[in-house]
Amino acid sequence: xxxxxxxxxxxxxxxxxxxxxxxxxxxxxxxxxxxxxxxxxxxxxxxxxxxxxxxxxxxxxxxxxxxxxxxxxxxxxxxxxxxxxxxxxxxxxxxxxxxxxxxxxxxxxxxxxxxxxxxxxxxxxxxxxxxxxxxxxxxxxxxxxxxxxxxxxxxxxxxxxxxxxxxxxxxxxxxxxxxxxxxxxxxxxxxxxxxxxxxxxxxxxxxxxxxxxxxxxxxxxxxxxxxxxxxxxxxxxxxxxxxxxxxxxxxxxxxxxxxxxxxxxxxxxxxxxxxxxxxxxxxxxxxxxxxxxxxxxxxxxxxxxxxxxxxxxxxxxxxxxxxxxxxxxxxxxxxxxxxxxxxxxxxxxxxxxxxxxxxxxxxxxxxxxxxxxxxxxxxxxxxxxxxxxxxxxxxxxxxxxxxxxxxxxxxxxxxxxxxxxxxxxxxxxxxxxxxxxxxxxxxxxxxxxxxxxxxxxxxxxxxxxxxxxxxxxxxxxxxxxxxxxxxxxxxxxxxxxxxxxxxxxxxxxxxxxxxxxxxxxxxxxxxxxxxxxxxxxxxxxxxxxxxxxxxxxxxxxxxxxxxxxxxxxxxxxxxxxxxxxxxxxxxxxxxxxxxxxxxxxxxxxxxxxxxxxxxxxxxxxxxxxxxxxxxxxxxxxxxxxxxxxxxxxxxxxxxxxxxxxxxxxxxxxxxxxxxxxxxxxxxxxxxxxxxxxxxxxxxxxxxxxxxxxxxxxxxxxxxxxxxxxxxxxxxxxxxxxxxxxx
Numbered sequence: 001x002x003x004x005x006x007x008x009x010x011x012x013x014x015x016x017x018x019x020x021x022x023x024x025x026x027x028x029x030x031x032x033x034x035x036x037x038x039x040x041x042x043x044x045x046x047x048x049x050x051x052x053x054x055x056x057x058x059x060x061x062x063x064x065x066x067x068x069x070x071x072x073x074x075x076x077x078x079x080x081x082x083x084x085x086x087x088x089x090x091x092x093x094x095x096x097x098x099x100x101x102x103x104x105x106x107x108x109x110x111x112x113x114x115x116x117x118x119x120x121x122x123x124x125x126x127x128x129x130x131x132x133x134x135x136x137x138x139x140x141x142x143x144x145x146x147x148x149x150x151x152x153x154x155x156x157x158x159x160x161x162x163x164x165x166x167x168x169x170x171x172x173x174x175x176x177x178x179x180x181x182x183x184x185x186x187x188x189x190x191x192x193x194x195x196x197x198x199x200x201x202x203x204x205x206x207x208x209x210x211x212x213x214x215x216x217x218x219x220x221x222x223x224x225x226x227x228x229x230x231x232x233x234x235x236x237x238x239x240x241x242x243x244x245x246x247x248x249x250x251x252x253x254x255x256x257x258x259x260x261x262x263x264x265x266x267x268x269x270x271x272x273x274x275x276x277x278x279x280x281x282x283x284x285x286x287x288x289x290x291x292x293x294x295x296x297x298x299x300x301x302x303x304x305x306x307x308x309x310x311x312x313x314x315x316x317x318x319x320x321x322x323x324x325x326x327x328x329x330x331x332x333x334x335x336x337x338x339x340x341x342x343x344x345x346x347x348x349x350x351x352x353x354x355x356x357x358x359x360x361x362x363x364x365x366x367x368x369x370x371x372x373x374x375x376x377x378x379x380x381x382x383x384x385x386x387x388x389x390x391x392x393x394x395x396x397x398x399x400x401x402x403x404x405x406x407x408x409x410x411x412x413x414x415x416x417x418x419x420x421x422x423x424x425x426x427x428x429x430x431x432x433x434x435x436x437x438x439x440x441x442x443x444x445x446x447x448x449x450x451x452x453x454x455x456x457x458x459x460x461x462x463x464x465x466x467x468x469x470x471x472x473x474x475x476x477x478x479x480x481x482x483x484x485x486x487x488x489x490x491x492x493x494x495x496x497x498x499x500x501x502x503x504x505x506x507x508x509x510x511x512x513x514x515x516x517x518x519x520x521x522x523x524x525x526x527x528x529x530x531x532x533x534x535x536x537x538x539x540x541x542x543x544x545x546x547x548x549x550x551x552x553x554x555x556x557x558x559x560x561x562x563x564x565x566x567x568x569x570x571x572x573x574x575x576x577x578x579x580x581x582x583x584x585x586x587x588x589x590x591x592x593x594x595x596x597x598x599x600x601x602x603x604x605x606x607x608x609x610x611x612x613x614x615x616x617x618x619x620x621x622x623x624x625x626x627x628x629x630x631x632x633x634x635x636x637x638x639x640x641x642x643x644x645x646x647x648x649x650x651x652x653x654x655x656x657x658x659x660x661x662x663x664x665x666x667x668x669x670x671x672x673x674x675x676x677x678x679x680x681x682x683x684x685x686x687x688x689x690x691x692x693x694x695x696x697x698x699x700x701x702x703x704x705x706x707x708x709x710x711x712x713x714x715x716x717x718x719x720x721x722x723x724x725x726x727x728x729x730x731x732x733x734x735x736x737x738x739x740x741x742x
Contacts, residue, residue, distance in 0.1 A: 105189035112186075123152045127184035140165065140179040141356065141697035146441040149184035157224045158441060159183045164218035179214075180356070182441055185223070222444045232432030232453065239428060243311075247727055250311030257305075310734035316726040319733070320674060323667040332652040333387055334673035335664030336645075340383040341676040345683045345717060347377030348479075349710050352687045353698040356442045365700055367620050372610045379608055379641045381482055382560040386642045388486055389564025390571075390649070392493050393500075397572045400501045406494070414736065415490055419483060420461065422681060422728045427453070427460050427477050430685040440693035452476050463487040466552040473547060479684040481552040488554045489561040496562070500569045508566065515562045515639065522556050523635030525549050532625055533612055533633035550634070560642035567646040571653065578654040594656035601644035608641045678721030678729065686716050 112121045127149035129142035149158045161181045309315065325331065365371060399406045431453030435446040453476035459465035465475050466484040475481055496514075500507030525531070529549065550556050582590060611633070615625050652661040690713070691698060700706060 105186065108186035108188050120153055123148055124156070124184060127152065127156075127158075129180075129182040139697070142179075142181040143441070143695075143697055144182040144184060146182070146695060152184070155187040156184050157187050159185050159189075159221065159223040160441070160444065161219065161221050163214045163220070166213045166215070189223075222447075224439070224443065225447065227436055227447070227450075229436065230432065230454070232428060232457065233436060236428035236433040239425060243425070243727055246308065246311040246731070247313065250308040250731075251313045253305060253308045253312060254314070306738055307735070310738065311727070311731045313726060315734065316730040319730050320722065320725055321671055323670045325667070325670070330649065330653060331665035331667075331670075332649060332657065332661055333391075333664075334669035335666065336383060336649075337387065337673040337676045338669050340380045341679050342714060343373075343377055343380035344680065345687075345714050346710055347374055347380065348684060348687055349706070349713055350374045350700070352445070352684070352691055353700070355445045356691050356694050356698040357700065366616055369610070369613055372613050372616070375616070376609050376612050379605070379637075382557075382638050382641050383645060384482070385486065385489070385557065385560040386564040386567075386645055389489065389493065389561035390568040390646075391564075392490060393497050393565040393568025394572055395568075396494065396497045397501060397569050400498070401572075408494070411494070412491070415487070417732060417736070418729075419463075419487060421732050422678060422724055423460065423477075423480065423483060425724065425728055426681045426685070427457065427480070431457060431476050434685055434689065438689045438692050440695070442694060443692045445688050446692050449476065449478060459484075466554065470548065475552075477684075479680065482680070485552065485554050485557050486561075489558060493561075493565060496565050497569065500565075504569075504573075507569075511562055511566055515559050518555055518558050518562075519635045519639055522550060522638075523631045525556075526634040527627065527631045530627065531630065531634070532619070533615060533630040533637070557638070559639045563639065563642040563646060567649070571650065575650075575653055578650070582654045582656060590656060591658075594651060594658055597647055597651055597656065598658075598660065601647045604640050604644040608637050608644075672718070675718055675721040675725055678724040679717045682720045682724060683713065683717035686720065687713050 112124050127145045129144035131142055132139045144158070146158050149156050159182070161183070163179050165179050366375060396406060396411075431450060435443065435450050438446060452474045456465060456469060456474065456476050459468050460476055460480060463484040465477075466481045466488075496507060496511050498507075499510055526533075531550070582593075585593070615629070618625055648657075648660075651657050652664065657664070
């Protein structure tokens with residue numbers, strides 16, 4: 001059968017090359033017999049991409065046509081060669097005359113332009129990013145072919161030009177939308193060679209496209225680098241190797257000892273009884289003996305054996321999977337932890353994906369009412385601050401009441417070791433090792449973190465990376481800002497708790513004063529810098545003002561922790577009285593009171609999360625926010641969320657939780673709640689690794705596709721967290737028991 005093969009080359013109208021090719025192709029029709037298929041290809045800027053490119057490649061390679069190839073190459077080569085001769089000086093001065101390597105870069109690019117019929121030049125053009133269909137609707141990732149660029153004969157490297165487009169009317173932009181252009185250039189070209197080109201493009205866009213402004217400071221050019229192993233990478237490899245060695249030896253310690261005992265005692269008709277708790281051989285007894293007939297005299301393991309068995313998977317997995325509970329435990333906290341960390345992961349799936357996102361209907365997506373859960377997921381972290389303060393206050397108050405004092409050295413050392421051991425593993429792995437093995441078009445989301453870690457890795461060990469350096473975006477292991485805040489709160493918590501123990505009135509007064517000062521500081525900063533009520537509403541988002549001044553600073557994020565301290569102290573002092581009071585109420589009264597409290601607190605939390613929807617509609621429509629509304633929200637939202645959460649936990653403790661308490665107290669949450677810390681540490685690098693290797697833009701649609709990705713990220717995070725828990729976290733607990741803890 002005969003079918004027609006249509007080839008359309010669509011280039012930007014201002015280009016003399018595009019005018020020539022469009023005119024020539026308007027006169028020509030190419031026919032070809034191709035096994036009953038009709039191929040319609042849209043090739044933007046000379047070479048196709050996506051499905052069109054696959055068809056283009058199949059038609060050229062599987063069904064070669066010398067005539068067709070020659071016609072296309074002539075169409076490309078003739079005008080471009082003519083154009084290069086006519087506009088050579090302007091072109092080179094505008095794009096390449098900048099930087100120490102401009103001459104070598106110029107010569108290489110010129111050789112490609114002059115010989116477009118060579119395989120190298122064709123692949124060079126093929127690897128360049130082109131405007132996709134739907135660019136005017138927001139598809140702002142001009143995706144090239146990373147793999148094609150890497151396989152071109154000669155030295156070529158993928159490069160990426162990124163900028164922030166402020167979408168809105170004039171300078172009153174609401175959403176900072178990144179635009180990305182991936183290109184392929186010879187390795188002789190450096191970032192500086194593109195400075196003039198960037199300035200020219202900015203002048204054109206900012207002067208002719210009113211709804212869009214691109215600040216020059218937001219434009220960044222990055223090219224793939226050849227990374228080498230540094231001291232941090234070697235430390236990561238050594239540390240991981242040592243941990244693996246300890247786990248293997250610890251896991252095999254008891255089985256090997258049992259086999260050796262059987263071998264050396266020649267026990268063909270005997271059996272070995274093992275103390276399951278200590279994991280050591282008790283003694284060898286005859287086959288016909290029963291456990292009751294044995295005089296158990298457990299032999300003591302050597303110090304070396306006890307050390308290695310702290311890393312035994314038999315023990316660490318048993319500790320992870322155990323669901324035993326003790327009297328007095330607040331089981332609903334387990335469910336709250338798990339749901340909150342799942343919320344954190346969901347928010348980061350969208351946030352990290354922004355680095356490679358295709359922005360079709362970006363604004364429309366944020367205008368959807370349910371999306372407030374994503375762009376306003378900040379209360380999920382406030383929940384962890386509250387729980388941390390609540391438990392520290394509850395446990396420390398118990399110690400003070402029982403002993404009249406607390407072990408300050410053990411208090412701080414225990415916390416530091418428990419946090420730092422897994423955090424150090426993640427810092428070395430994510431900061432110094434991951435970028436060596438994870439390469440792709442968007443690998444800069446990993447490599448830029450590596451540069452920060454080389455300079456500021458020590459701030460992680462001191463838990464001051466939310467303050468030093470002052471620029472929030474320069475954090476080694478981006479998600480660790482929370483750990484620094486939490487540890488800083490933990491350091492000063494005994495001061496408030498001791499005051500509450502010695503003089504409840506003075507303690508409450510000091511804690512509330514600190515809380516009000518923090519709320520006032522957030523409100524004043526929001527007013528002074530004209531910030532929005534959340535990071536996505538920051539009119540100056542290009543400078544990340546909200547992040548630097550509000551998002552990760554301890555004097556702004558402390559209200560939930562302080563409310564948790566008050567709540568833990570109150571729970572210890574008055575929970576028995578509350579339980580006694582509620583137990584005397586009638587069933588109907590308890591039902592009414594519980595329902596009222598849950599509706600009230602649920603409404604407060606709903607307003608904290610979804611109360612920004614109207615503001616989002618304003619900003620995405622180009623309207624200005626009302627400043628006093630932003631000030632009130634920033635000053636009260638964190639405290640309101642924590643107070644509502646405190647009331648809900650107290651309801652669960654005193655018997656007013658009902659079905660909600662039963663769900664949150666389900667024993668299945670216990671295992672998952674042990675992994676929440678490791679999930680928080682690991683989920684970020686798991687999502688980053690996926691995004692860094694994408695060969696296509698990250699799509700936010702359809703919703704079920706994002707749901708599938710989210711569940712995959714969540715599952716991988718929990719699996720990885722289980723490994724980190726059994727290899728690092730729980731062994732450290734066992735080591736503590738061997739040293740200073742009774």
